[in-house]
Amino acid sequence: MFFSKKCNFAFLIFITMCGIVAYVGHQEAYPILIEGLKRLEYRGYDSAGVALLNKADQLNVYKAKGKVSDLEAKVADKDISGHIGIAHTRWATHGEPNETNAHPHLSKSGNIALIHNGIIENYLSLRKELEKRGFQFKSSTDTEVLTNLIEDVQQSEHVDLFEAVRIALNHVIGAYAIAIVEKGHPDQLIAARKGSPMVIGIGDGEYFIASDATPIVGRTQKVVYIEDEQVVRIKLGEELHIKTIQDVEAIPYVQELKMNLDSIEKAGFDHFMMKEIYEQPTIVRDTMRGRLHPEANTVRLGGIIQYEKQLLYADNIVFVACGTSWHASLVGSYMIEKLAKIRVKVEYASEFRYRDPVVTPHDVVIAVSQSGETADTLAAINLAKEKGAIVLGICNVIGSSISRATDAGIYTHAGPEIGVASTKAFTSQVTVMAMLALRLAELKGTMKDEERLEFIKELDSIPEKIQWTLDHSGHVKDIAAKYKDVRNMLYLGRLQNYPVALEGALKLKEISYIHAEGYPAAEMKHGPIALIDKDMPVVFIATNHSTYEKVISNIQEVKARDGKIIAIVSQKDVLARKMADYVIEIPETECLYSPLLATVPLQILAYYIAVMRGCNVDQPRNLAKSVTVE
Numbered sequence: 001m002f003f004s005k006k007c008n009f010a011f012l013i014f015i016t017m018c019g020i021v022a023y024v025g026h027q028e029a030y031p032i033l034i035e036g037l038k039r040l041e042y043r044g045y046d047s048a049g050v051a052l053l054n055k056a057d058q059l060n061v062y063k064a065k066g067k068v069s070d071l072e073a074k075v076a077d078k079d080i081s082g083h084i085g086i087a088h089t090r091w092a093t094h095g096e097p098n099e100t101n102a103h104p105h106l107s108k109s110g111n112i113a114l115i116h117n118g119i120i121e122n123y124l125s126l127r128k129e130l131e132k133r134g135f136q137f138k139s140s141t142d143t144e145v146l147t148n149l150i151e152d153v154q155q156s157e158h159v160d161l162f163e164a165v166r167i168a169l170n171h172v173i174g175a176y177a178i179a180i181v182e183k184g185h186p187d188q189l190i191a192a193r194k195g196s197p198m199v200i201g202i203g204d205g206e207y208f209i210a211s212d213a214t215p216i217v218g219r220t221q222k223v224v225y226i227e228d229e230q231v232v233r234i235k236l237g238e239e240l241h242i243k244t245i246q247d248v249e250a251i252p253y254v255q256e257l258k259m260n261l262d263s264i265e266k267a268g269f270d271h272f273m274m275k276e277i278y279e280q281p282t283i284v285r286d287t288m289r290g291r292l293h294p295e296a297n298t299v300r301l302g303g304i305i306q307y308e309k310q311l312l313y314a315d316n317i318v319f320v321a322c323g324t325s326w327h328a329s330l331v332g333s334y335m336i337e338k339l340a341k342i343r344v345k346v347e348y349a350s351e352f353r354y355r356d357p358v359v360t361p362h363d364v365v366i367a368v369s370q371s372g373e374t375a376d377t378l379a380a381i382n383l384a385k386e387k388g389a390i391v392l393g394i395c396n397v398i399g400s401s402i403s404r405a406t407d408a409g410i411y412t413h414a415g416p417e418i419g420v421a422s423t424k425a426f427t428s429q430v431t432v433m434a435m436l437a438l439r440l441a442e443l444k445g446t447m448k449d450e451e452r453l454e455f456i457k458e459l460d461s462i463p464e465k466i467q468w469t470l471d472h473s474g475h476v477k478d479i480a481a482k483y484k485d486v487r488n489m490l491y492l493g494r495l496q497n498y499p500v501a502l503e504g505a506l507k508l509k510e511i512s513y514i515h516a517e518g519y520p521a522a523e524m525k526h527g528p529i530a531l532i533d534k535d536m537p538v539v540f541i542a543t544n545h546s547t548y549e550k551v552i553s554n555i556q557e558v559k560a561r562d563g564k565i566i567a568i569v570s571q572k573d574v575l576a577r578k579m580a581d582y583v584i585e586i587p588e589t590e591c592l593y594s595p596l597l598a599t600v601p602l603q604i605l606a607y608y609i610a611v612m613r614g615c616n617v618d619q620p621r622n623l624a625k626s627v628t629v630e
Ligand code: F6R
Pocket: 322, 323, 324, 325, 326, 368, 369, 370, 371, 372, 373, 374, 377, 420, 421, 422, 423, 506, 507, 510, 625, 626, 627
């Protein structure tokens, strides 16, 4: 665990991407809830809803299909008063996205309203039992079943809501983060979680609940991350009361929230994605802060210090990750093998978890994830643990499920990444990989001191070089204008620039919906070359490193077939720039670090192409920020 608190993920299942916000306190709840839902919009959703308990003890529930703004329009002439309420954005899992299936769900008596993030796997059998007992259901959701299960327990066991939730959750198989408001209790919220994140903000005479800290930022800095299988009573004027569902009292662990409001707003950029691209010089510096020490020719990674020996003597280091985090891991594998001479494997977490991989207690598995909530990566962690491997994490979100499920880890310190397409998370992950490789090389003695010092100094200069790259990327917009209407694009690079090709292609396809493929440049002749014609732009990452001449030959092959060439080149490049239709320069650097620079203009290229095509850059279709479903 990154934290010292215990957490069991043996029961982790597939959870949804919904967003939860709840409030109780001295202020009107509605504006706080709506603002909170808007801050959670990046997670992806298809309907939204809110429940408010007013002074007359009426529990008003409003729902809308579509965006939070549709919900706002819907409640324009409704009673939205109340100092307590719960609100939700839903990503459909059971039943289509419509108002009936949207949360909050009311119990049969109408006394309790509940919002839920997760999936109740045994909801059908629970529903049948409840139907036998006279309950009827309006929606197709597992959430309405859970709501009525709690009410059934409350009525038949004659217990209060807190106890009813605790007992009911013992009958539930699945994942949940829930928040409940009850008539007659205008000062109390009940919440619980298992396998789905939840955080409570403690303000002055007020409490907040949310799926992650973004709705809470700027409202309070005191937070408690709820652990799996815990139920919480949040009552005004009282301390948080936490119990496990097994009826064991737990002490709330209050932490300071480090995010600030600026960090989740757009800071003058049109989109979060561009803001995050421009944050990269700062982020990379933050990632290295206190860890990279050029003056002492060393790297210190405090989070994994007690596992350094195991890393050094590991039979294999195995990275498990998805998407962009997988690309960063691939860069990491090149770095660690080259500098520290330790065997590294890079696995898609989704494949690893099902293919019965050979992992032993002599391996160290490193899970890499921006969100720390990716279901496949969490499942891969569980599998690796079952096989006895030490599991470390490289993760951005503090207190996330992955940071808790791993034995130890390194935070990337990239700050909240709101744009769905990962940008600064990638550069921060690669920076961590570079430091890890250098640290292992130092311990293993695989590099001479002077050579290591050169690498450390060069890494230290990367933030300025990223800034230079950003400052000289104005013409990327013109390249985007030229190619915004193409139907396909190919990205080619070799060695450490092969993952850059993959990442460039992923960025383009996910936000502009143009089909794009990344390949190792030499693989072109084994198939993709058949695609080349005058309508096919090919992006070459042609920095002046060991395979430069070979990449030049590939450029010639494309040129000979009338393909259009966009070349990312080093400042001193002579050859590639002569052949390319468009050139993007990056500063000279050590070859292993070129992904930290070369990826940046590719992010910008994808961004402008997507904007020019009228795409929703920050929230691309069909995608969500945290892929917490399998
Ligand atoms: C691409 C992207 C995804 C994520 C992937 C893993 O821009 O964002 O490919 O990289 O879903 O997510 P994390 O890193 O949160 O585990």
